[in-house]
Amino acid sequence: MGAQDWSEDENDAIVADYFAMLIDDIAGRPYNKAEHNRALQELIGRSRGSIEFKHCNISAAMKGFGLPLLSGYLPRFNFQMSLAEAIARWLAKRPDWLDAQHPAQMVFAEAAPLFVGIAPTLRNAPPPEETQQLQAVAQRFDAAGRDERNRALGKAGEERAFHHERVSLRQAGRDDLARRVRWVSAEDGDGAGYDIHSFTPEGKVRLIEVKTTNGWDRTPFHISRNELQVADENRDTWHLFRIYNFVREPRAFELRPPLDAHVTLTPTSFQASFH
Structure with a gap:
């Protein structure tokens, strides 16, 4: 040594x-x-x-x-x-x-809308030089898997996004649409391929899949085969709402299909069937 x-x-x-x-x-x-x-x-x-x-x-x-x-x-x-x-x-x-x-009594319903910025892949700047080393750590120690298994974090992120949508619509003068926003995964369970059914101020449907992490904006996340399929079938209405830095000062950005234009999709598990 x-x-x-x-x-x-x-x-x-x-x-x-x-x-x-x-x-x-x-x-x-x-x-x-x-x-x-x-x-x-x-x-x-x-x-x-x-x-x-x-x-x-x-x-x-x-x-x-x-x-x-x-x-x-x-x-x-x-x-x-x-x-x-x-x-x-x-x-x-x-x-x-x-x-x-996480604050135990955080009242998301009274929170201001999240700051929604530009996705890292859409900024006019190259990835940070250290990205490769950070990706190596994330892959070796399964940072995405840890966040995926953290159901409390996932639920809190969905709730924050749900209220963000309602507050944003109310601020746009669309109380009628705000009342119709649904937290689908909480009301109906997982499986729809999105978590929240919302609207644009013009009344167009927004199907929102929420992915939440406590790390920086390039922290990897898991996405299921079903979510990818639903995204592909609903390219005009499906949105991936990516919340990061959740425990500190939550911020967000959105990705639209096709997702492989923004992220590298890596198979992490396989279904094994007997011969």
Whole structure:
């Protein structure tokens, strides 16, 4: 091991410290970064600067996991995969940690409409240089699968989108249409290939499939074969409503079919039938 290499125990210690501050940060509780740094110096024998740099490396790896970042530690990339493995170990022991960070009494019905920006693929700018490394982390540690299995996150995102549609229509003077917006997946169950039945202010149908993550706008997500088929069959009305940074400051963008014009669709599982 070289002089600059961090051991597994050191990585585990600094990752635990990062999450301890992050939980306080998300909750709006005060914490002291300098005190955390000094405590780590005593625990693992690393310098203040080395610890700060490693915290920035953790922020970069957290982006690959599709997780919120600790304020004040801008991501520094080209991190070692061993650091991502330490994050994965922490998450494996606390799979539901982020659920507890969502505001328990959030009243979406009274919330202002979401900020809906331009999809990453439609911006007049190339992907960030670090995208390949982040995609490697996301694929290895199944960031999309983790969010897909988080039913609380999915439901909260759908509810936020449902009220966004109703508020937007009311602000456009279409109370009549706002009252007709339906949260299909909650009322009828999954299987329709979209979550919300809404309208444009002109009265055109909007079939909305909501995909929610806590990470950045390029965090990968799962989409089912049925959803793809419904999107293809309803190209004029189907919309993928992508909510990101949900636990912090939710923002959104929309994608329209064909989805493979915007994203790479990778098979992640196969149905096995006996011969």
